Amino acid sequence: MSTMSARAGDVTAGRARRRASSTELSRWDKVLRAVSAIAGIVPTGLLVFIAVIMVVAALPSILFNGFSFFTGSVFNFGNLYATTTVTHNGVTALPHAAYGVWPLIVGTLATSLIALVLAVPISVGGALMLSEVIPRRIADPLSVFLELLAGIPSVVFGLWGVAVFGPFIAAHVYPALSAIGHVIPFFKAPVGVGQGLLTASLVLTVMIIPIVASTTLVLLKRVPILAKEGALALGMTRYETARVVTIPYIRTGIVAASLLGWARALGETIAVLLIIGDIYSVPGNIFGNSSTIAAWIASTLDGALQDFTGMGVHALAELGLLLLAISLLTNLAGRLVVRRVAGGVLPVGRGV
Amino acid sequence: MRTGLMGGIAALGTLAVVACGSSSSPTSSSSSGGSTPTPAAVQTGNPTSAVTLSESGSTLLLPFLQELVAPLTAQYSNITLAPSGGGSGKGISDAIAGNSLLGGSDAYLSPGQFSQNPTLANIPIAISAQGVWFNLPGVTSLKLTGDVIAKIYEGSITKWNDPAIAALNSGVTLPATTIMPLVRQGSSGDTFLFTSFLSATNSAWANGPGPGTSVTWPHVATEGSASSNPGMVAACKPGCIAYIGVSATSAAQTAGLSEAMLQNKAGNYVTPTPSTIGAAVTAGAASIPSNLALSLIYQDGAQSYPIVNFEYVVVNTTQSSTDNALAIRTFLTWAMDPNGGSQSQYLSKDNFVALQGSVPASVLSAINAKIASIT
């Protein structure tokens, strides 16, 4: 009893020392809140900073090139060894300078779309297999494996693509594939030696599958088991259960997962640069060499710095701004879809 | 304090050898040996504190610089050379921006770059060349002209057995393989040399893509690309044609590629050898402009090889520290010295040719004067 009163005395004595309660904030709490508030603003500040820098850096190019930037097909710094410059709309560039990035827009969208169209069905199908059919003993380690894959660095994919996958598929699969060329001219030969648009798209597919698949697996675990068992009790096969119950349940989640994969495909630089052949043109066939916005910026920045008028660097900034705009717009559009149907929280995943 | 004193003395025009630097390392500023007259003396020596000469740029120059790292530090213990690649364009832009102390480049600076950066200089340290290689199983020797090569890269000649190629090579059976022209990605001095050659021999090319470290390559369906000289070797699969700097010659030979014989201005077909390279230099480098930017492409001379160039080090003549300036002057002078960096054991591995002995004394003086202006 004496200990209890002693403790009670402690409490009142402590209270007398006037510590703040959880509803008010002591001085330290105010400091903590201020400091963490500053930290909380940082992501927004960074985003604004990035956007502002890109716009300011791109402005001279926007003025110089106008709308032909998006429709033209020639990316020429001009005569680097010229002694005169040309001026247009108040900004100077080298003679014969022309900046049209249509081939890059085509390359970027084509590779990312092909990758997305291939990756989503494969990921969903494989994830369904893992969660519905394969016994837990094997499925659990495999799902861990899938998460590990999402972490493999881009440059490793590039290395594999250029050294192993590209040559293999060009020798064994493409010749057969080019038979489709009789029906669809875009698939005709020559098939090349392993670089090119299709190979880059396929490697991108392999890169984004782990993200989409492991996110889908997480979603599949959340499907209420009662609904699935009810379907089975009604006599539906597992396939019909999947089609009628499971997939509709995770539909918006798959959209969200696809968004993550799409973002990664759009922004992928290094792997694409190593595989796609870095040639500035819309390829004549699906096996041909091409380039994407991200890969072109990375490979051409040094060249742009040779342009003493600076227009080369500004043109690359406009290109980066274009990629940023495409990424952000598709990101926002996808979010709208997700939010419209279910107040969905996007699961954590990798960007690029 | 001694370094400050040394840095303050301008040694232009004097022929006296000035001893400076720490007592442990020998110093010399004028070339020794040979019958060439002593050019203008340059302040050189071992700096009192360690200096790292960061270098980036030309992959044609890189193997030569890599060989010089150890002997340079052996001679001047406080100077360490740190070369890397990235292409001539990167070298120039890094030197301009100050990201590297030295920029390696096969291409001299453009007039615009000179006027925008008045303190920038390009200083030749060696002479190199470029070959045109091809991969055609069964064919080991081929004669080509710049005009025909330009047409290949323009896409008007697409097969190896094209009449234009056959006309130059009577007696050689050419297969009907599709030609795969290789280009260099990014900004490359090799591209500058190659396109300068094409511009000199094909008027459509001169008026179209023209010469440059990066150009708009005409669209050819089978075009491929690589990002360095060794990369060109690796990417050259059967059917390909590629422009490869001479420092990658042994790699190209090991990979089974064959070198083409190019037609020079006099009409003869030559490959890059020390004598054909020397002939081009003799014809082209009788004098040199004060900014040292000189093209040696497609020169006169019965034996001249058509794609020859100075290997330039791009450097800022105004350095922030006197130690850096001293290290740079020392390195450049030593690199050109036939007893220093320009010994045949270092040059021959990369098929380079030494400056001394190839260019007249007036050119050497101009180069030394430029080196002396680095402070």
Place this chain on the structure above:
Amino acid sequence: MSRRRRSHVRAAIFWGLCGVALFLIIAPALDIIISILANALPVLKPSLLTETTQGTQLGLQNAIVGTIVLSICVLIVAGTIGVLAGLYLAEFAPPRVASTARFFSEVLAGVPSIVVGYVGYTALVVGLHWHYSLLAGVLALSALILPYIVKTTELAFSSVPRALREGAIALGLSRGRMIRKVLIPPALPGIVSGLVLALAISTGETAPLLFTANFSDKLPSGLFNPVGYLTYVTYTDIQLPGKATQAVAYAAAGVTMLFVLLLILVGRRITARSRRLVARMDV
């Protein structure tokens, strides 16, 4: 065919296709890991750790040390800001501010890495005259992984059971003391595993570092000097022919891959352990 038989046939076709899909997921992945390791393991000699990438040496010492230094610095910069920001979003921010800040953070996650690199080059390397530097590289990488740390930290804090908070309030603890004593212990595994995963992401990046940190053949020598890192070695050496350089490219890729896989496994282990802990709390 009866309806039942038809539905069974359709089911068989469907699961057959799904099986093919699973194969298409597993097979290339296995091929990547096996082919990289197969080419890398023969080259993993002790000399990799003692020699650098300079000149004709074939070591990875500068790249390995550089990658570790970059990771530690990124952990300090992005980790501090990210954890504090996550704390703010979970504990201090009014709901409207929180949802806006959260939204922008997720949008930041969608910025392509090459754009981050370009901004770093324009603003830091050129604009502030830092030239190619370790610090510029660290800031670029931090910008890239910040959103992930913010999200995982916020998730960790908001996953702490309400009952614990209410108990703290009932006991009269101050906000700061509540955070320190009551929220952080259960949230810590989630925070740490989030940090570890973000670190794994940053280790595998190349594009943002190309134009900010460039590369160096020597050991890291200061915040304002360039630094070497493993992914650059793989990126450049794979384009150079010759058995020796190709071997170095594979070795660098193998080391990077093993490092990343190790980090991910560690992160998962921490998460699994914490899940068991929270389950045992029974609140």
